[in-house]
Amino acid sequence: MRALLRSLCAAALWLTAVSLAWAAEAPPAQPVTAKRPKVGLALSGGGARGLAHIGILKVLEEMGVPVDMIAGTSMGAIVGGLYASGYTTGQIEDLVGHLDWREAFSSQPDRRLLRFDLKDESQRYLFEVGVGEGTINLPAGLLSGYKLTTLLTRVCLPVARITDFNRLPIPFRAVATDITNGETVILDQGSLAMAMRASMSLPSIFPPFEINGRLLVDGGITQNLPVDTVKAMGADVVIAVNVSTPLKPRNKINDFIDVMDQTISLSMIRNTEEQASRADLLITPDLERFSNTEFSKFEELVLIGVAAARAQAPAVLALARDKGVELARPHRPGVKLVEEVTVAKVSLAGSQTYLPELERLAPFKPGRKVTTLELDESVQRLYGLGTLESVDYQVIPVAAGRSEILYTLKEKQLGLAGSRMGLKLGINSQGSEDWGINFNFRRPNVIFSGSSAEMNIIIGRTYGGDVRLSLPNQPLEGVFLRPSLFYYSKLHDIYDSREIRAQFTVEQVGFSLETGYNLGTWGEFTVGYWLEYDTASPRILVYDFDEISDRLSGIRSSLKLDTMDKNPFPTRGFTSNIVLHRMLKDLYSDVDFARMEWSGSLALTPWPRHTLEPNWKLATSLNTSPPLTQVVFLGGYPGMLGYAFEEFFGSELARAQLMYRYRLSDRIYLLAAGNTGQVWDSLDEGERQWDHLLWGGGGGVAFDTPLGPLALTLGFGEQGRTNLYFNFGYGF
Secondary structure (H helix, E strand, O other): OHHHHHHHHHHHHHHHHHHHHHHHHOOOOOOOOOOOOOEEEEEOOOHHHHHHHHHHHHHHHHHOOOOOEEEEEOHHHHHHHHHHOOOOHHHHHHHHHOOOHHHHHOOOOOHHHOOHHHOOOOOOOOEEEEEOOOOEEOOOEOOOOHHHHHHHHHHOHHHOOOOEHHHOOOOEEEEEEEOOOOOEEEEOEOOHHHHHHHHOOOOEOOOOEEEOOEEEEEOHHHHOOOHHHHHHOOOOEEEEEOOOOOOOOHHHOOOHHHHHHHHHHHHHHHHHHHHHOOOOEEEOOOOOOOOOOOHHHHHHHHHHHHHHHHHOHHHHHHHHHHHOOOOOOOOOOOOOOOOEEEEEEEEEEEOHHHHHHHHHHOOOOOOOEEEHHHHHHHHHHHHOOOOEEEEEEEEEEOHHHEEEEEEEEEEOOOEOEEEEEEEEEEEEOOOOEEEEEEEEEEEEOOOOOOOEEEEEEEEEOEEEEEEEEEEEOOOOOOEEEEEEEEEEEEEEEEEEOOEEEEEEEEEEEEEEEEEEEEEOOOEEEEEEEEEEEEEEEEEEOOOOOOOEEEEEEEEEEEEEEEOOOOOOOOOOEEEEEEEEEEEOHHHOOOOOEEEEEEEEEEEEEEEOOEEEEEEEEEEEOOOOOOOHHHOEEEOEOOOEOOOOOOOEEEOEEEEEEEEEEEEOOOOEEEEEEEEEEEEEOOHHHHHHOOOOOEEEEEEEEEEEEOOEEEEEEEEEEOOOOEEEEEEEEOOO
């Protein structure tokens, strides 16, 4: 035992000696390093002016300023959210540079994606309201914003799995406002794209955006510069960037829109100043000459942001030194865009009435790889139904690399029916005119999903209306039944020596029962029974004729095709409309005759900005004798420049035109056209006098206004004809 104790004591003494020797040679203990102060960015809203945030982020990166957290409002939420999700400033700049902002804010779907009968449904109307039981329901916003939502969803797909914004590469918050109680809502979880979109829901422009049962609008109303928010995230140092629009001077407040805008801005500016006073450093780019809608000037806006940040570089360096912030340029590898997802299932949030339409317009089976382009197009097709206020989708990752595609459809709050008003106006210097106001009332899903009831009322040179049902055959995809009742009274001029010498009216009342087949997005084929009672009556009795009344009964069929990319001013695609009437005494018609018409156009853009559009119309009665109520007319803008509106009429018609357009800007076009045509009383006469064609042409300027196309053109025809045309709106 003594030997064992002696050995243990010796070992202990040896270990003690070694420890003392090591302690003598080791350097003195270092004090514990304090944690680096956390730096947060607060990015304000400001519409297009918010693109200056990109330039400021670029300079902060160059200086090596660490960004530990970001809070953004409106455009600041979008730029800040992209940066927080891992995008480099170069990637954000590239995204902005290639983005068609006009298209991003548009509510109009791509025409080529829509079913034929829906292609121009919304375009020809100035506005839409709902009609309830003694109430008028106005839309919640001028623009839907669904394309902006889809864009944000697509660019946020790389971080779709992250629902806690603290787990993003940089922790992030988006600021919104609850429109029901005025509370500031800090969005810190869920879908990043939806949070960014909610933060940019400018009241009256976009409808409120719903998240977790709350109706959210632009965060700028309550906290346009979110300094308090980024401090609450734990920031020790706050750099704030203010790009908000300043108040208008007195001489710029001229109408009620200016007054409303200034009233909203008053509280926003005051709140912004309070938040700015609590920041450690404020950067305010010189954006006085830019409005919040000038997205096309993104390059200048980014450069102004760069200049503002570099001007503040000494202050940034001093702040970093005073606060103990170490500067080191961060490594940001960037984000790899997601181009396709593998479908686990497609589901619907919202009215299950639209489930058949969802299955038809988003036919993505489990296991299929779907591109982001296909997802975007499915959203446009659904919105193109015309009955939805908003459409969006979320990609929710599930097991085995597959994702659920969750569509959220919000139906328009129209009450009993949707009401729309359209306007057209055509005047030419020769004295003729064509004008009208169209009121459209539509109730969707009136009998079952996809069906609709519709009524049109027209007041103008032509007045009357129609009522029709559209009944899709659900077991037979694409087949439909379309019964209708109609009454129209049309006024026509009779010319002699280029002067209006008489007028007559044609009244038509009747019904039709058509069945048809939708040819996808290309067109439709219809065939059906047609019965109408026509009366032609003189209005000015310089040329007297007896009143003519006929019962017309027979078969009508049509084949209509349309692949134009836009209306108006298409750049590619074609239209073709073939209609055949066959009225038969065997079907109780008073008159036995035929009528075939073919009209069409082709848009070609051989060079950027330059579009050629040949268009034509042919009509023949095939040597039968149609009544006066069934004649065809020639003349006027746009098809026959140089001549008055409906200056010539007959049983046979041939017309051709070559229209040239040069796009000066996004909304302004120069026009030039040459055309020829003629009408005859019979096919035999047309064959004999084929060389007696009328020639003409002209040119002018056209504007693609938010309310519809507007054109001012000058036309020249034979025998010294000169006509100045003013036209606005779409045809009915």
